[in-house]
Amino acid sequence: MTQSLISLSAVEKYYGDYHALRGIDLDIGPGEFFSLLGPSGCGKTTLLRTIAGFEDPSSGSLRIDGADMARVPANRRPTNMVFQSYAIFPHLTVAENVGFGLRRAPQSREEKARAVEEALDMVGLSGYGARAAHALSGGQRQRVALARALILKPKVLLLDEPLSALDKKLREQMQGELRRLQRQVGITFILVTHDQEEALIMSDRIAVMFEGQIAQLDAPEVLYHRPKSRKVADFIGMMNFLQAKVETGDGAGLKVTTPSLGGFTVQADQAVGNGARAELGLRPESLSLLIGETAPPGTLTAAGTVADRAYYGDMTYYDVRFGGSETITISMKNRVGREVLEIGAPVEAVWDPRSALLFQGD
Amino acid sequence: MRVGWLGIYAVLYLVFLYAPIFLLPVFAFNASTIIAFPLSGFTTEWFRELTTVTALHDAVKNSLYIAVTTAIISTVLGICAARASTRYGFPFQRPIMGFVMLPLVLPEIIVAVSLLVVIVQVFGLGLSSLTVILGHVLICTPFCIAILNSSFQNLDQSLEEAAVDLGETPASAFRLIVLPLVMPGIISSLLISFTISLDEFIIAFFLSGVEPTLPVYIWGQLRFPQKLPVIMALGTILVASSILLLVLAEIFRRRGLRRAGLKDTGGFL
Numbered sequence: 001m002t003q004s005l006i007s008l009s010a011v012e013k014y015y016g017d018y019h020a021l022r023g024i025d026l027d028i029g030p031g032e033f034f035s036l037l038g039p040s041g042c043g044k045t046t047l048l049r050t051i052a053g054f055e056d057p058s059s060g061s062l063r064i065d066g067a068d069m070a071r072v073p074a075n076r077r078p079t080n081m082v083f084q085s086y087a088i089f090p091h092l093t094v095a096e097n098v099g100f101g102l103r104r105a106p107q108s109r110e111e112k113a114r115a116v117e118e119a120l121d122m123v124g125l126s127g128y129g130a131r132a133a134h135a136l137s138g139g140q141r142q143r144v145a146l147a148r149a150l151i152l153k154p155k156v157l158l159l160d161e162p163l164s165a166l167d168k169k170l171r172e173q174m175q176g177e178l179r180r181l182q183r184q185v186g187i188t189f190i191l192v193t194h195d196q197e198e199a200l201i202m203s204d205r206i207a208v209m210f211e212g213q214i215a216q217l218d219a220p221e222v223l224y225h226r227p228k229s230r231k232v233a234d235f236i237g238m239m240n241f242l243q244a245k246v247e248t249g250d251g252a253g254l255k256v257t258t259p260s261l262g263g264f265t266v267q268a269d270q271a272v273g274n275g276a277r278a279e280l281g282l283r284p285e286s287l288s289l290l291i292g293e294t295a296p297p298g299t300l301t302a303a304g305t306v307a308d309r310a311y312y313g314d315m316t317y318y319d320v321r322f323g324g325s326e327t328i329t330i331s332m333k334n335r336v337g338r339e340v341l342e343i344g345a346p347v348e349a350v351w352d353p354r355s356a357l358l359f360q361g362d
Numbered sequence: 363m364r365v366g367w368l369g370i371y372a373v374l375y376l377v378f379l380y381a382p383i384f385l386l387p388v389f390a391f392n393a394s395t396i397i398a399f400p401l402s403g404f405t406t407e408w409f410r411e412l413t414t415v416t417a418l419h420d421a422v423k424n425s426l427y428i429a430v431t432t433a434i435i436s437t438v439l440g441i442c443a444a445r446a447s448t449r450y451g452f453p454f455q456r457p458i459m460g461f462v463m464l465p466l467v468l469p470e471i472i473v474a475v476s477l478l479v480v481i482v483q484v485f486g487l488g489l490s491s492l493t494v495i496l497g498h499v500l501i502c503t504p505f506c507i508a509i510l511n512s513s514f515q516n517l518d519q520s521l522e523e524a525a526v527d528l529g530e531t532p533a534s535a536f537r538l539i540v541l542p543l544v545m546p547g548i549i550s551s552l553l554i555s556f557t558i559s560l561d562e563f564i565i566a567f568f569l570s571g572v573e574p575t576l577p578v579y580i581w582g583q584l585r586f587p588q589k590l591p592v593i594m595a596l597g598t599i600l601v602a603s604s605i606l607l608l609v610l611a612e613i614f615r616r617r618g619l620r621r622a623g624l625k626d627t628g629g630f631l
Contacts, residue, residue, distance in 0.1 A: 052527060054523055054526075073526075074523070074526050074527055075526045075527070075528075075529050075530060075531055076529075079527075080527055080528065081523075081524070081527045083520040083523070083524055084520070085518050085520050087518060087520040087521045087523065087524035089521060089524070089525075089539055090543070091542050091543060100525070100528050101528035101529055103528075103529070103530070104529050104530075148524075148528065149527075149528075152528065152529070
């Protein structure tokens with residue numbers, strides 16, 4: 001990266017004996033929509049709060065726009081935050097909430113009122129200024145929190161699980177709006193979430209965190225298609241893991257055998273010794289069932305039976321058994337003319353061996 | 363409507379609780395100096411007599427001064443303690459908070475005697491209203507902490523962080539956000555400690571020296587049976603003002619809740 005807006009190097013955080021952040025090195029660019037993704041307790045919120053200035057790192061350095069933040073308290077950092085609980089001040093009106101950050105600004109009363117109106121307009125709440133803050137719905141509170149954080153035009157907007165309290169429909173709508181808002185204002189957004197789908201939809205880049213460390217930092221497509229470890233692959237999206245034995249390895253690929261799908265050649269970055277045990281990762285959409293179709297060239301097929309199925313409306317997920325004890329989940333798009341198969345039906349599965357990922361030793 | 367045994371029990375309980383208090387105004391307006399039925403006639407003589415006793419006026423002034431000062435000091439101490447226990451962690455936090463709350467269950471007579479010994483024997487100080495305030499702050503502070511603890515606990519911590527995030531210093535965030543939101547608790551705390559101090563007898567009796575508080579004065583007057591109706595009149599005024607105070611406090615509390623949009627979790631009334 002040519003120039004980073006936020007730069008963390010070797011950041012460590014201890015709470016007593018608990019090691020919350022372990023050697024975080026991270027560079028986030030200007031105008032980027034960046035996500036910190038991980039299960040609860042992985043340190044993602046601690047990292048966000050460290051950037052905001054609510055936690056001091058035990059060691060390591062944090063720079064924002066080139067300036068060292070070590071001695072800069074939260075109230076003087078060029079960051080603003082949208083809290084998980086939104087933290088709307090319940091005793092103030094919507095306008096007073098949104099304009100709270102301007103209290104110390106040198107502008108005149110009229111200029112401030114105009115800024116508040118603009119901020120409310122930006123989040124689609126124009127005309128709500130006089131309302132009591134506690135009378136708002138969940139989605140409106142979220143918008144007020146956004147307007148309040150953006151009115152100071154921070155260099156970085158920090159979002160701590162901002163959508164987790166909303167219901168599914170509203171969450172999906174707000175995901176789109178947040179993304180659009182970020183493009184509109186051009187401010188760097190750092191989003192903390194445990195929802196991998198949300199991170200994939202919204203982010204330019206995602207850092208996946210486990211146990212205080214960044215396990216992988218990549219663009220959503222790379223993270224989804226080329227996860228570096230089994231743990232990341234398991235956390236992002238759905239993945240079938242098949243026991244596999246490596247037969248021979250050479251430069252072009254590895255010949256593996258699996259109990260369910262037989263033997264085939266996969267690509268692998270790392271060298272794997274002959275006879276080693278490994279796991280093969282295959283996404284449900286990497287396989288498909290031949291329902292009145294023929295297999296395309298370059299693909300492999302295997303015969304099995306439907307052990308279970310789950311109908312999702314747009315998709316049907318089949319658990320298919322291929323002789324062995326394990327089942328493999330295969331997703332099929334539902335469309336006109338394609339029947340939904342019954343449990344017990346014999347099927348033929350088809351897959352491209354290039355979509356299989358090899359994991360070893362984690 | 364069906365009134366079962368529980369209904370009868372409830373009525374008897376309330377009669378037992380309030381009948382003696384209703385007798386106060388009855389005898390306060392009774393013409394006889396003897397507190398007994400049948401009533402002999404209506405008079406406002408006892409109330410008129412109240413206005414002429416300067417020793418009583420001094421006791422009232424003294425009590426009000428002590429109660430107001432006690433309420434302010436113990437509420438401020440309560441705010442500090444409640445914030446410390448809800449917002450920060452420090453070594454021995456639980457045992458310290460436990461010991462701070464202990465005066466709630468300590469017998470007052472023990473507190474009074476030990477304070478008397480410490481003040482007079484150890485420090486060699488004279489007794490005055492200040493020593494009463496000291497004792498009252500000691501017994502009122504745990505009540506204040508208990509009330510304020512729940513107010514502070516109900517407060518979302520990120521509210522304060524949000525204010526700091528938006529540019530306020532920790533001190534101004536406290537003043538602008540925390541203080542207004544815990545105000546109903548602060549007012550409750552002031553009222554409770556004021557009331558406890560106003561009618562506290564044992565500590566005041568031991569530590570007041572030559573400046574008696576109202577309860578100490580009333581106790582002294584009980585030696586003279588002919589003064590009893592005057593005490594009844596005084597009691598009537600005290601009960602009336604207590605009810606007024608409680609109603610005001612409740613109105614204020616409910617208004618505070620409404621403004622903050624919080625759910626009513628029950629107050630005094």
